[in-house]
Amino acid sequence: MSNLSLRHLVKRYGTVSVVKNVSLEIAEGEFVSLLGPSGCGKTTILRMVAGLIEPSDGTITVGGRDITRLPPNKRNVGLVFQSYALFPHMTVFENVAFGLRRKGESGDGLVARVNEALSMVRLDGYGERYPRQLSGGQQQRVAMARAIAPRPSVLLFDEPLSNLDAKLRDEMQIELKRLQRELKITTLFVTHDQAEALSLSDRVCVMHDGVIQQFAAPEEIYHRPATSFVASFIGKPNHLAGTVKDGAVDLGDGLVLQSTGAAALGEGAPVDIFIRQEAVTLSASASDDGASVPGTIVLRSFSGAQVQYVVRLGERFEVVVEMASSGEGANLAQGDEVFLTIRPQDIIILGSGPGA
């Protein structure tokens, strides 16, 4: 068993808390991402799990074993650094062998396991090269091979893909996911890239300011964000504000949006609503069920598969709408009067104001 569990983890520097009472249960073999803007404490948590930073409070256990106060070399974790941190004076083989040698592996067994690890990251035959002779992507693979070779009980990634260019990053993402599925190692992945977190993870833990905002499956994070922070951080949703009126959301200026969750928040409650760009449909006429609101197109921009519109709603709001460029509603022009239709269940609604 090697489930990773963090209980009431706290890290203070002087009077500043960068991690505030974080508890997290990660099942054996699960892939969990810590997602958040820089300074949210995600890397600090990762480094505490690796033993490179000592927690001010709380416990870390792996498979039931308390490792909170163990030095990093006694923890049996694998860590892939953002900078790769390969040993520049050692060959690829020696880099990968480093952790195995520390475990007393030698001779044929060592060679076999190093080659196995190199083959998993598709670097067979690169053993005699030095890190400086490899490309960024290859160095990244060596760093991964080095981390997995000693068969750690927990694998940690610290923004490992952020130094790669976009195309290589996509390739490595797929590679990484395949590798993790194959090895079934409990994995904690730190990133500020939401697409990366959503596509790789079984569950995503969104953090802000040292506190967990939401810990859930990617779909749930995307469609049912628990807090305003998560709603605005994930995707690029339109943010509007209004009040609940007759079970719908009144935005003022005579604009009323039907929303499934509105009634539950109580009549007259101030609310924040978030609307995903792709959740809106534009059409020239109003829909029959009264679920559409009128607007004016102020900007159109074509970006290949999608067309983006900026639509003015009343006096106070502008929303960005994304439509498939092949479908209807792709040929609207600036200045057109249109109707916006949003399914009531697609509106993310959260109470605003104090206590929310």
Place this chain on the structure above:
Amino acid sequence: MNEQRPGLAVSSLALLVILFLQIPVIVVMLASFSETSYLTIPPQGWTLKWFEAVLTDRTYIDAIKNSLILAVGSTVISLVLGVAASYAIFRKMMPGSEALTSLLMAPLIIPSVVIGVALLQYFTLVGMRGSFFVLLIAHVVITVPYIVRSALASLSGIDLAVEEAARVLGANGFTTFRLVTLPLIKPGLVAGALFSFVTSMENVPVTIFLAGPRDTTLPILIFTSVEMGVNPSVAAVSTLLIIATAAVLLAAERWTGFHRFV
């Protein structure tokens, strides 16, 4: 600004300065081959007898031996202490690292004569004056700044994550230092060790206060020989010293490309 090769005037001037700086070396080397029993330029005739005289003279042999033991010994001790101190300073393992750095580097700035007098007084007070061990300590004091300087410079070039990677992969602190940190700072340390060696090898002002009669070093012997009256054997031993130093520097440059660390 367009890049230009230095003009004729600048090149000639540079050449002149280099020649001027090297003249004493050339003079000494030429003089060591003279047949006369006094130093003279140009040398009168050619002979190797002064070299023979030096290499068969017990006083010179002992002095060379003392100097080598002292230079090697103080460099090794300075390496151990200097690297340990630099590492602690660099990793901010204790408060006051800046002050400690200044303290360790101070012998570079304080005039050697002052260090010599100070150490003489100190060792007299504690009753250790006149032993070879005292001389060794003194040479560690004057050579350790060179090690500290090059070690700190080399350490600042290492990615901290590389050490962390080793730790996470199961290496304890010492193993990490031995297998990762040390190999990475080695070229810098070689440069520092060379400076340390040469500094110890040529030192007069500190050594002269502390060396007992049986611990005479080569530079002290040369110094006193010159006081008593110059003969070409002094020039011969100087020539040997110059050639040995040049050979070591060349070898080190080949080996580590250490000019990058100076």
